[in-house]
Amino acid sequence: MYDIINYFVTNVKILQSIPFWMVQAAFMLAGCGAVLGVAALFAGVGSVVERNIAGRIQARYGPNRVGPWGWMQFLADGIKLVLKEDLIPDASAKMPFRLAPYFIFTVAFAAFIVVPFSQKLQIADLNIGILYIISVSSIVVIAILLAGWSSGNKWSLFGAMRSAAQIISYEVPVTITILAVIMMAGTMSMQEITAGQSGGIWRWFIFRYPLFTIPAFLVYYIASIAEVNRTPFDIPEAESELVAGYHTEYSSMRFAMFMMSEYVNVLAVSAIAVTMFLGGWQSPYPGHIFPGIWSNIEGLFWFFSKTFFLVFLMMWIRWTLPRYRVDQLMDLCWKVLLPVSFINLFGICAWMLLA
Amino acid sequence: MTVNYQNNELDTKRMVLNFGPQHPSMHGTLRCVLELDGEVVVKATPHMGYLHTGFEKLAEYRTWNQVVPITDRMNYLSPMSNNIGYAQAVEELMGIELPPKAQYVRVIMAELSRFADHVISVGLHGMDLGAFTVMLWGFIEREKAYDLFEIATGGRLTTSYTRIGGLARDIPPEFIPALKSKLCKFMSIVDEIEYMLSNNRIFMDRTQGVGTITKEDAINWGVSGPSLRACGIEWDIRKSRPYLCYKDLDFIVPIAAEGDTYARYKVRCEEMRQSIRIIEQCLAKLPDGPVNIFDHKARLPEKEEVYNTIEGLIHHFKLIMHGDQHGMHPPKGEVYSCTEVPNGNLGFFLISDGTGKPYRMRVRPPSLYHYQLFGKIAEGAMIADLVAIMSSFNVIAGELDR
Numbered sequence: 059m060y061d062i063i064n065y066f067v068t069n070v071k072i073l074q075s076i077p078f079w080m081v082q083a084a085f086m087l088a089g090c091g092a093v094l095g096v097a098a099l100f101a102g103v104g105s106v107v108e109r110n111i112a113g114r115i116q117a118r119y120g121p122n123r124v125g126p127w128g129w130m131q132f133l134a135d136g137i138k139l140v141l142k143e144d145l146i147p148d149a150s151a152k153m154p155f156r157l158a159p160y161f162i163f164t165v166a167f168a169a170f171i172v173v174p175f176s177q178k179l180q181i182a183d184l185n186i187g188i189l190y191i192i193s194v195s196s197i198v199v200i201a202i203l204l205a206g207w208s209s210g211n212k213w214s215l216f217g218a219m220r221s222a223a224q225i226i227s228y229e230v231p232v233t234i235t236i237l238a239v240i241m242m243a244g245t246m247s248m249q250e251i252t253a254g255q256s257g258g259i260w261r262w263f264i265f266r267y268p269l270f271t272i273p274a275f276l277v278y279y280i281a282s283i284a285e286v287n288r289t290p291f292d293i294p295e296a297e298s299e300l301v302a303g304y305h306t307e308y309s310s311m312r313f314a315m316f317m318m319s320e321y322v323n324v325l326a327v328s329a330i331a332v333t334m335f336l337g338g339w340q341s342p343y344p345g346h347i348f349p350g351i352w353s354n355i356e357g358l359f360w361f362f363s364k365t366f367f368l369v370f371l372m373m374w375i376r377w378t379l380p381r382y383r384v385d386q387l388m389d390l391c392w393k394v395l396l397p398v399s400f401i402n403l404f405g406i407c408a409w410m411l412l413a
Numbered sequence: 414m415t416v417n418y419q420n421n422e423l424d425t426k427r428m429v430l431n432f433g434p435q436h437p438s439m440h441g442t443l444r445c446v447l448e449l450d451g452e453v454v455v456k457a458t459p460h461m462g463y464l465h466t467g468f469e470k471l472a473e474y475r476t477w478n479q480v481v482p483i484t485d486r487m488n489y490l491s492p493m494s495n496n497i498g499y500a501q502a503v504e505e506l507m508g509i510e511l512p513p514k515a516q517y518v519r520v521i522m523a524e525l526s527r528f529a530d531h532v533i534s535v536g537l538h539g540m541d542l543g544a545f546t547v548m549l550w551g552f553i554e555r556e557k558a559y560d561l562f563e564i565a566t567g568g569r570l571t572t573s574y575t576r577i578g579g580l581a582r583d584i585p586p587e588f589i590p591a592l593k594s595k596l597c598k599f600m601s602i603v604d605e606i607e608y609m610l611s612n613n614r615i616f617m618d619r620t621q622g623v624g625t626i627t628k629e630d631a632i633n634w635g636v637s638g639p640s641l642r643a644c645g646i647e648w649d650i651r652k653s654r655p656y657l658c659y660k661d662l663d664f665i666v667p668i669a670a671e672g673d674t675y676a677r678y679k680v681r682c683e684e685m686r687q688s689i690r691i692i693e694q695c696l697a698k699l700p701d702g703p704v705n706i707f708d709h710k711a712r713l714p715e716k717e718e719v720y721n722t723i724e725g726l727i728h729h730f731k732l733i734m735h736g737d738q739h740g741m742h743p744p745k746g747e748v749y750s751c752t753e754v755p756n757g758n759l760g761f762f763l764i765s766d767g768t769g770k771p772y773r774m775r776v777r778p779p780s781l782y783h784y785q786l787f788g789k790i791a792e793g794a795m796i797a798d799l800v801a802i803m804s805s806f807n808v809i810a811g812e813l814d815r
Contacts, residue, residue: 112545112546115546116545116546116549116550117549117550117553118549212428212430216452216796289543290543290615292543293797299438299796299797299799299800300796301436301437377545377546378544378546378609379543379544379613379615380539380542380543380544380610380613380615380616380619381542381543381615381619382615382618382619383618383619383795383797383798384452384795384797385795386615386618386619
């Protein structure tokens with residue numbers, strides 16, 4: 059981002075007449091706006107894509123009426139939700155009930171601030187980038203608890219409690235797996251982690267110490283599906299058990315915010331998985347095809363191809379598998395994923411020392 | 414899984430939760446009041462009466478043949494089986510022996526509806542466990558089975574196909590080729606569903622050892638059908654008291670030993686295969702001839718006869734007209750007749766006082782007994798198990814409170 063700002067400041071004369079911090083702030087805001095737009099657009103398109111994929115898997119048509127091939131369906135859904143009455147139940151605690159959707163919405167987008175979309179396209183390259191993501195994504199729990207508890211509905215409360223237990227548990231294997239990546243990269247900055255994987259597909263962290271890094275990637279991916287509450291780990295909003303879980307009582311735009319943040323979260327965890335294991339914006343071949351600043355476009359292409367592949371995989375899994383029970387979910391986390399992630403951590407550690 | 418509540422150190426309260434009647438997985442309008450300790454069910458009390466239909470009382474004001482459409486509505490997953498069960502009860506009361514073709518056609522229809530019922534109940538079972546896709550795959554094949562019903566009866570769900578002493582009409586010529594072309598796909602959907610679920614680790618974890626019924630409980634509570642056979646008891650009316658032409662057909666009654674949700678699922682899957690086998694045999698053996706008995710005191714004469722002979726016209730008149738002097742008059746007496754419908758034993762207890770209407774009809778639906786047992790086996794389960802148990806019984810709300 060700084061490079062981009064510097065580029066504009068040196069080349070556009072008018073910008074030099076305003077103080078640098080103002081230019082910087084303006085660019086940052088613009089960048090955040092762009093990311094917000096892209097992520098929100100993805101949340102919309104993602105829902106249409108998901109429904110189309112579900113349609114194909116289930117031998118039926120997905121949405122195919124609004125716009126060309128149904129691509130405008132999300133706009134129609136959005137308009138419908140905005141026009142609906144915003145119901146606030148009598149039994150609810152009004153203030154937290156109103157607050158929760160904004161909370162979850164903000165948190166979902168906050169992770170994108172440190173995601174490197176290409177060499178230069180990144181809002182902020184924090185030197186504690188990954189730590190920031192871990193902490194930000196943990197706030198989701200608070201938002202969900204807030205929503206579930208304040209609804210004044212037993213189903214919502216169940217959903218919230220399940221969700222809290224689930225997300226906090228699955229943070230542990232995720233964090234330990236991330237620790238392994240930090241070890242390999244020797245840094246916590248997202249941009250530098252990506253840079254550490256340059257030089258073709260075999261330099262990606264997933265293939266670095268294949269005996270341990272491939273299981274580490276799988277652990278991260280499984281745990282991240284659990285973190286975003288999707289089937290087979292969608293117990294907080296399990297339709298057949300808890301009606302709609304923590305957002306049972308929500309309607310109108312507040313409900314839409316929950317739905318949007320779900321898809322944004324899906325994109326976020328996939329983007330982070332790509333950055334950490336699949337080389338981020340790096341291409342599978344060494345070097346770039348496009349020269350100079352244009353290589354950003356190449357980076358953008360590879361980043362989104364890989365991310366969307368992981369997103370697609372998540373959708374595929376969702377429409378194939380049944381869901382776990384609460385206790386089995388905890389068993390999987392504490393008895394399988396956690397030991398495996400520890401083994402990976404120590405394995406990678408030993409391999410790095412010996413190699 | 415049992416929890417010892419006496420030794421709880423923390424002062425906890427049990428939560429009372431209304432499970433239904435408006436809940437996505439309480440199919441129909443079932444209601445169960447749960448007492449919960451965390452997510453574990455301490456006490457479950459199934460309630461009935463949210464779908465009171467009054468079918469039994471209604472039957473007392475209908476002539477014997479007019480009751481057939483009522484039986485449709487009692488089970489919205491396999492209406493054809495109910496038609497057949499009712500018609501058979503009245504025929505036993507009157508001592509009517511069906512012509513062979515009618516027997517074979519009824520068996521084809523009963524097995525087709527058994528398939529349609531099981532494919533949906535297995536699919537819904539999957540859906541309640543989160544495997545939504547399986548249900549929609551099942552629905553595709555169910556629709557094909559309903560297409561066949563439509564060809565034969567003109568109705569998809571409300572078939573009303575049987576009449577006392579035969580069928581509403583003979584199967585049309587295009588029915589048999591259509592059925593033959595679909596059987597192969599029916600067989601493969603069972604394989605596909607089993608491929609998706611049977612060896613799926615998550616599905617096995619969710620269903621094995623969940624909602625286990627012991628043999629004694631199963632017998633004492635009057636469990637029947639696939640749920641009984643999943644406990645290791647070989648009891649199938651089709652084998653033990655053969656009706657229609659089942660004794661001429663070669664089929665296996667699948668049983669499983671465990672008595673849990675998974676066993677019930679496996680038994681249903683295997684029963685679908687057996688149903689298809691039975692249909693294939695029936696098609697091979699299907700005799701020619703009339704589908705109605707030639708007894709004009711019970712069954713309407715053929716249209717040709719009505720238009721061309723005076724006897725036919727008079728018989729038609731006598732059967733159709735209202736009043737004590739007209740219509741069908743079974744002898745005084747009572748009868749209990751039982752058939753094997755997809756969910757278990759469907760019994761009809763009929764009392765005739767010699768008039769044109771049943772004096773009393775009492776239905777013994779399979780789901781009622783399964784639902785009563787539900788409260789017992791739900792204890793100690795978790796909320797997530799409840800939906801698995803409920804859908805594995807395939808409780809039909811329309812049958813509970815007739």
